[in-house]
Amino acid sequence: MTEDGGACHERMEIRMIVHIADDFDLTRIAGSGQCFRWKRCPDGSWRILHGDRCLFVESLGDGNYSFSCREAEFDSVWRDYFDLAENYGAIRGRIDPGKDPFLWTAAEQEKGIRILRQNTWEMLITFIISQNRNIPAIRGSVESLCELCGEEKTDCRGARYHAFPSPDALSALSGAQLKDCRLGYRCRFVHAAAEAVAGGKLDLDSLRGVPEEQACRALMELPGVGVKVASCVSLFGLHNLNSFPRDVWVKRVLENEYPAGYPFERYAPYNGVFQQYMFAYYREKP
DNA sequence: AGGCAGGCTTTTA
DNA sequence: TAAAAGCCTGCC
Numbered sequence: 001m002t003e004d005g006g007a008c009h010e011r012m013e014i015r016m017i018v019h020i021a022d023d024f025d026l027t028r029i030a031g032s033g034q035c036f037r038w039k040r041c042p043d044g045s046w047r048i049l050h051g052d053r054c055l056f057v058e059s060l061g062d063g064n065y066s067f068s069c070r071e072a073e074f075d076s077v078w079r080d081y082f083d084l085a086e087n088y089g090a091i092r093g094r095i096d097p098g099k100d101p102f103l104w105t106a107a108e109q110e111k112g113i114r115i116l117r118q119n120t121w122e123m124l125i126t127f128i129i130s131q132n133r134n135i136p137a138i139r140g141s142v143e144s145l146c147e148l149c150g151e152e153k154t155d156c157r158g159a160r161y162h163a164f165p166s167p168d169a170l171s172a173l174s175g176a177q178l179k180d181c182r183l184g185y186r187c188r189f190v191h192a193a194a195e196a197v198a199g200g201k202l203d204l205d206s207l208r209g210v211p212e213e214q215a216c217r218a219l220m221e222l223p224g225v226g227v228k229v230a231s232c233v234s235l236f237g238l239h240n241l242n243s244f245p246r247d248v249w250v251k252r253v254l255e256n257e258y259p260a261g262y263p264f265e266r267y268a269p270y271n272g273v274f275q276q277y278m279f280a281y282y283r284e285k286p
Numbered sequence: 287a288g289g290c291a292g293g294c295t296t297t298t299a
Numbered sequence: 300t301a302a303a304a305g306c307c308t309g310c311c
Contacts, residue, residue, distance in 0.1 A: 132294080132295080132296090133295095133296075133297070133298090134297075134298060134299090136297075136298065137296070137297045137298065140297080141296090141297095179295095182295080182296055182297075183295080183296090184294075184295025184296050184297095185293090185294045185295050185296095186294095186295080187295090
């Protein structure tokens with residue numbers, strides 16, 4: 001039907017249609033500051049990189065989505081990545097608009113966000129990089145790292161991409177190479193984290209399922225990992241939905257909207273989900 | 287002892 | 300020029 005601007009190379013991608021009745025807004029997830037390797041394609045689909053995999057997802061409306069994978073891969077990889085077993089509508093339903101109008105508005109406005117189950121190692125490096133930087137700058141550095149030492153792959157549309165670097169690949173980089181990724185003073189933090197994980201001193205898999213506070217303590221033994229970065233790794237990499245990262249925006253929310261204190265007990269064990277609504281909502285506010 | 291100011295690299299708006 | 304999904308050090 002419509003020509004592709006003359007650049008219509010044949011697509012070999014497999015497509016399957018998935019119906020998702022629960023919250024699932026690709027644009028909001030992409031903008032929520034938890035993933036830095038999603039890219040919107042000119043055709044409106046999203047290219048999503050996860051580990052060494054690449055997926056294209058597109059919203060078709062009415063809760064239907066096109067996924068560029070077979071059912072087996074959807075079931076074994078992406079259902080988990082998108083946390084589709086969790087009911088985010090029900091989590092939002094725990095907010096009483098009368099008791100907490102601010103959080104209710106934030107959640108209503110940012111409806112569609114989910115907490116992705118991302119790779120713990122990738123989250124550790126990404127959030128070490130994130131400190132004192134805005135989201136576009138974080139994206140740039142992560143992408144540079146991946147191009148520098150991530151395995152080169154080809155996606156189902158024939159384009160090249162780089163997987164996130166392995167701990168070994170990253171720990172093998174020289175200081176000068178890391179500097180080229182515009183990491184600044186975070187260079188030594190990234191290198192130390194890569195050495196710790198590659199050398200087996202820090203076993204990220206062993207942190208799964210352990211209490212959030214214990215996991216954060218272990219992460220904070222790394223230089224450059226404080227409370228904020230550790231809680232991001234806990235929430236986005238270990239999927240501890242009660243972890244509550246306090247960045248500058250969330251601190252503003254707590255100061256401005258909850259001067260008498262925020263009711264953490266009321267929202268356990270989903271404090272991290274509500275944190276995402278508040279973060280995204282406040283960041284977009286004029 | 288624990289709370290706080292200042293510094294740190296670079297990009298973005 | 301200030302601020303950015305912060306952390307570390309040194310000082311009191």
